[in-house]
Amino acid sequence: MTQTVADALAGALVAAGFRRCFGYLGYMVDQLSQALPRAGCEVVIAASETGAGYMAQGLALVSARPALTFCSGGPGLAMLLPALQVARLDGIPLLAVVGQTGNNGLPTFQNTGPAGSRDRELLAALRITTLHLQTPADLPAILQAAWDRLKEGAPVVLSAPCDVLATPWFGPKDAAQGAPPWSLRDPMAAGRSSQALPCDEAIPGTSRTGGYRAVVAELLDHLPAHTLWFGDAGQTRHAMGIELGRRGVPFFESASSGPMGWALAAAIGAASHDAASPICCFTGDGSALMLANEWTTAVKLHLPITYVLADNGALGQPFGRLRASGAENLARLPVVDWTALAAALGMPARRIDENLTLGDGLAALPPSGPRLLVVPLPERDPAVKPPYSLTLGSPIAHGR
Numbered sequence: 001m002t003q004t005v006a007d008a009l010a011g012a013l014v015a016a017g018f019r020r021c022f023g024y025l026g027y028m029v030d031q032l033s034q035a036l037p038r039a040g041c042e043v044v045i046a047a048s049e050t051g052a053g054y055m056a057q058g059l060a061l062v063s064a065r066p067a068l069t070f071c072s073g074g075p076g077l078a079m080l081l082p083a084l085q086v087a088r089l090d091g092i093p094l095l096a097v098v099g100q101t102g103n104n105g106l107p108t109f110q111n112t113g114p115a116g117s118r119d120r121e122l123l124a125a126l127r128i129t130t131l132h133l134q135t136p137a138d139l140p141a142i143l144q145a146a147w148d149r150l151k152e153g154a155p156v157v158l159s160a161p162c163d164v165l166a167t168p169w170f171g172p173k174d175a176a177q178g179a180p181p182w183s184l185r186d187p188m189a190a191g192r193s194s195q196a197l198p199c200d201e202a203i204p205g206t207s208r209t210g211g212y213r214a215v216v217a218e219l220l221d222h223l224p225a226h227t228l229w230f231g232d233a234g235q236t237r238h239a240m241g242i243e244l245g246r247r248g249v250p251f252f253e254s255a256s257s258g259p260m261g262w263a264l265a266a267a268i269g270a271a272s273h274d275a276a277s278p279i280c281c282f283t284g285d286g287s288a289l290m291l292a293n294e295w296t297t298a299v300k301l302h303l304p305i306t307y308v309l310a311d312n313g314a315l316g317q318p319f320g321r322l323r324a325s326g327a328e329n330l331a332r333l334p335v336v337d338w339t340a341l342a343a344a345l346g347m348p349a350r351r352i353d354e355n356l357t358l359g360d361g362l363a364a365l366p367p368s369g370p371r372l373l374v375v376p377l378p379e380r381d382p383a384v385k386p387p388y389s390l391t392l393g394s395p396i397a398h399g400r
C-alpha cells in the first residue's frame, strides 16, 4: 500500500510517543483517522470534538506528556475551540491535528478558508500556535516546531489540508526527527491544585447533610487512597479545593478557564492512562447537562470512574447571585432523571436519598467500570466560598 502524508504523520506521532488519541471524524480528517490505527495509535472517537479535546487534556495531565486530538475543520474545529482555550489558559500541551479544505479548494462544502469558516484566522486571533502543512516537504520542520511548543506546555494546532494528507509520501521514513523524550516544564502542575484554601471553618460532621464539602469528605472515607480527583466548574471544584486542599490531597481542575463539563470528560482521558488508578469526578447537574453525552465514551472504554453528580436543580453560583434581585429562577435547571439517563447511556447509577449514605450507594454499584452517584444538594451552599485557589501552571503564573 502506498504511504501517504497521513501515514508519515501518523508514524511520526507514534514515534514521538502518542499511543492513544481522542478525536472526532469528518471528511477533511478521514486520511489521518485511518492512518493512526495503522501506525499503532489507538483512536478513541468521543461523542464530540469538545469532549475529545478535554479527554486528551485529562490524559496529558496524568501522564505529564503532551496528548493528541484530531478533528475536521469548520464545525469540527468550532467544537474544539473550548478545549484549545483551556489548553492555552491552563498551560496544557495539547496537539490538535485539524483537517482543512485542500489546496485544490475542495471540498467547497464546509470550506475552511477565507471564503468559509476562516479556521486559521480564527486560531491566530486566539493566539493558538498554528502550523500549516502547505506541502508534504514541510512535515519534518512542522513537527519539530510542534514539539518545541508542546514542551513549553502550550497547545499546538497542526492544520492539514486534506489533499496534502492524501498525497503519496516520498520523504524520510521517520518524519519525526528530533522527537522528544518529553521533559515537560512542570509535570503534573498544570491543571493540578493542592491549595489549603482560605475557608477554615470546619463543617459539621461528615454527613452529607453538611452539603458539598461533606460529600467530598465522605468520598475520601470510601474511595481508595490512590484515587485521582477531578472537580468540575462551580461548587463541586470549590468544595474539593477546600476539603482536599486542607488534607493536602491534590486534585485536577481547569483552574484558569474552568468550563462546565471539563472534568466530566477530562476524567475519561485520565482514566484511560492507567486502569489501576481509580478516578472520582465531582460534577454539577448544569455541567453534566453540557457533556453527559461523553458518559458513552467512559462506558465504551469501561473506565474506573466514579462520577458524583450534585443534583441541586440549579446553576449554583448564578442562583446565589441572582437571588438578591429575585431573578434566581433564571438559574434553575430542568428536572432530569439522572439515574435513568445514565442507564440509557449504559452507566449504572444510584440516587442517594435521605435514607442512604454514599457508602451504601457505592456498595450497591459495580466496583469496576464507570458508575454514578446522584446526590441531592442545596442550590447554593453557603459553606462553599470561592474564590479559593491560586492557579498552578497557569500562563499568568508562568508569565506567558
Ligand SMILES: Cc1ncc(C[n+]2csc(CCOP(=O)(O)OP(=O)(O)O)c2C)c(N)n1
Pocket (backbone or CB within 6 Å): 233, 234, 235, 236, 258, 259, 260, 283, 284, 285, 286, 287, 288, 310, 312, 314, 315, 316, 317, 318, 379
Ligand atoms: C461553559 C461555561 N459556561 C458558563 C460558565 C459560568 N459558570 C461557572 S459555574 C456555573 C454553574 C455551574 O452549575 P452546576 O454545574 O450545576 O454546578 P453547581 O450548581 O453544583 O455549582 C456557571 C454557569 C462556565 N464556567 N462554563
